Amino acid sequence: MWSVSDDALLAGLGTGDPEAASAFVRRFQRRVFGLAMTIVGEARAAEDVAQEAFLRAWRHAGAYDPRRGTVITWLLTITRNLAIDSVRVRRPLPLDPDAILGLDLGGRERLPDELATLRDDTDRLSAAMARLPAEQRRALVLSGLLGLTAREVGEREGIPLGTAKTRIRTGLLRLRAALVSEERAE
Amino acid sequence: MLTCAEVRDLAPELALGVLGGAERAETLAHVDDCVQCRSLVGELTDAGELLPLLSREAEPPSGFEDRVLAAVGGGRKRGRLRWLAVVAATAAAAAIVSVATVRVVDRGRDDDRAAAVSPVSEVNSAPMVGAGGANVGWAFASDGRPSAVGISVGYVLPPGSYTIKAISATGATVRLGTMQVTDGYGVWTGTTKASDDGLAVISLVDAAGREVCQASLI
Numbered sequence: 016m017w018s019v020s021d022d023a024l025l026a027g028l029g030t031g032d033p034e035a036a037s038a039f040v041r042r043f044q045r046r047v048f049g050l051a052m053t054i055v056g057e058a059r060a061a062e063d064v065a066q067e068a069f070l071r072a073w074r075h076a077g078a079y080d081p082r083r084g085t086v087i088t089w090l091l092t093i094t095r096n097l098a099i100d101s102v103r104v105r106r107p108l109p110l111d112p113d114a115i116l117g118l119d120l121g122g123r124e125r126l127p128d129e130l131a132t133l134r135d136d137t138d139r140l141s142a143a144m145a146r147l148p149a150e151q152r153r154a155l156v157l158s159g160l161l162g163l164t165a166r167e168v169g170e171r172e173g174i175p176l177g178t179a180k181t182r183i184r185t186g187l188l189r190l191r192a193a194l195v196s197e198e199r200a201e
Numbered sequence: 202m203l204t205c206a207e208v209r210d211l212a213p214e215l216a217l218g219v220l221g222g223a224e225r226a227e228t229l230a231h232v233d234d235c236v237q238c239r240s241l242v243g244e245l246t247d248a249g250e251l252l253p254l255l256s257r258e259a260e261p262p263s264g265f266e267d268r269v270l271a272a273v274g275g276g277r278k279r280g281r282l283r284w285l286a287v288v289a290a291t292a293a294a295a296a297i298v299s300v301a302t303v304r305v306v307d308r309g310r311d312d313d314r315a316a317a318v319s320p321v322s323e324v325n326s327a328p329m330v331g332a333g334g335a336n337v338g339w340a341f342a343s344d345g346r347p348s349a350v351g352i353s354v355g356y357v358l359p360p361g362s363y364t365i366k367a368i369s370a371t372g373a374t375v376r377l378g379t380m381q382v383t384d385g386y387g388v389w390t391g392t393t394k395a396s397d398d399g400l401a402v403i404s405l406v407d408a409a410g411r412e413v414c415q416a417s418l419i
């Protein structure tokens with residue numbers, strides 16, 4: 016059986032084909048909108064961000080390079096950057112970082128193959144995150160997900176800039192090491 | 202010019218996309234020239250880009266899909282490319298020529314989730330890249346021998362007749378056929394027995410013998 020891969024769907028979106036565009040939006044809208052909501056915190060603004068993310072994916076489909084990452088990480092990076100830009104001026108207080116990681120993987124509907132693979136990746140990622148010390152995990156969520164600079168992380172956590180930088184760097188390196196070693200173990 | 206130590210200090214923020222203005226530009230300039238720092242930033246970026254995957258999913262407001270599609274459709278002629286039709290034709294041709302059952306499944310629709318069929322056949326896709334790296338369309342090819350091929354171009358190619366050339370993974374070149382481009386749009390589907398080991402490159406050659414675009418399938 017052959018199913019339309021994420022890459023092929025993005026290809027179709029890039030050509031402006033309505034069927035491909037529709038399938039692409041249906042496949043990814045919950046993730047894109049969910050991320051936008053997490054960062055922006057308000058449905059109306061999150062919808063604007065999510066819509067713009069899909070439009071950029073359509074316009075820049077040709078710039079997607081499968082060697083550099085999956086379609087979903089590419090799309091979520093676009094979404095994240097748009098969402099961060101949209102709250103740059105008057106940022107609301109971020110939610111409790113640990114609450115953001117309340118993954119609800121079990122409740123999803125039957126998943127396509129690609130998303131099943133993705134869920135494995137996400138599971139490995141969240142397992143690696145769970146093994147980090149809480150303060151490093153919070154620093155990564157604040158910076159990597161919500162877009163705070165090290166200085167802003169320091170202010171929010173009430174710690175010196177140098178400490179904030181160390182938490183971000185150490186957390187990121189540990190995450191990387193955990194994901195690479197699991198890849199090798201397979 | 203920043204030192205390696207300064208760049209290592211800023212690398213995590215660069216990787217997470219939160220470094221602003223001048224610092225970002227200076228760090229990028231250093232990373233361009235320094236292999237060690239580039240490799241560090243690359244590793245940190247690989248890990249950092251996965252973080253958004255951890256966000257919760259959420260149902261968008263009703264009508265969201267329609268609004269996105271209206272915006273996409275409003276920006277370009279609709280319905281000319283019929284991309285999915287090209288993929289479907291490629292998949293169907295693959296089924297005919299290889300006796301494998303190939304199905305185009307839109308996984309977003311429940312009614313398409315029928316029983317799985319086998320054996321497996323894959324259709325690869327790759328962008329057709331033209332002058333200056335511009336994406337002018339897409340090529341699809343099934344695995345197996347013969348291989349089914351689909352091509353759609355939808356951008357800026359001048360009207361006319363183009364020869365479709367394929368190169369197999371072992372380097373053998375074969376002419377697949379001719380594609381007409383009208384109004385900047387062209388579609389072609391067919392099959393080839395060219396390769397034992399799959400198609401590596403598909404390209405379009407114009408009447409003057411110039412290769413105008415190509416897709417790398419492996």
Ligand SMILES: [Zn+2]
Pocket residue numbers: 204205208231235236237238239
């Ligand atoms: Zn350096």
